[in-house]
Amino acid sequence: MTAWSIDGVSPVVHETAFVHPQACLIGDVVIGPECYIGPFASLRGDYGRIEVRTGSNVQDSCTVHVFPGQDTILDEGSHIGHGAVLHGCHLEPGVLVGMNSVVMDGTRIGARSLVAAHSFVRAGGDYAEESLIAGSPAKLIRRLDEVTLAWKANGSHVYRELAARSLATLHEVTPLREEEPDRKRVSTGRDTSTPLHELRAEGA
Known part of the structure; x- marks a missing residue:
């Protein structure tokens, strides 16, 4: 990672x-246990504190x-999809923010909620x-059903496992020139996680 101190405050x-x-961490950023921070994520704690609590992924x-003078808080099990922007908000435990969404300042997202992809949540x-x-702008659509809540919780678990897998096995390599015979697969398959629309189709 690239980590930078500012005003004598370093990331943890x-x-x-x-x-x-x-990924890039600047200043007052605290990354808790079993978290996953992906490539090209930028967490910039140069004006206030950013807390990414246990088992969260960005x-x-x-x-x-x-x-x-404000903080951005991602409580335990927060699940932040590719390309999302979080600014001065508080996500309670188990919140999923979908891909390319924006959540603005002073907003509180209640526990186990889902912000759909490409949403803009106003301050x-x-x-x-x-x-x-x-x-x-985003609005409340409805309360989540049990299928979605279970699918969401599993997604957070999958990323906790990815953090452990990455610590254990991820390393830089020189790409191969051609595919090997009987090329192996990575260790995850359909039994690990299924897209929500497919789960709904199976249950219909």
């Missing part, structure tokens, strides 16, 4: 967390920042637990 990364070498190309919002939040 728990020994069981994985931060990709191409995926590829996400940006996490804050206004002066100052306050959403109850287990909410489906979607749109641009």
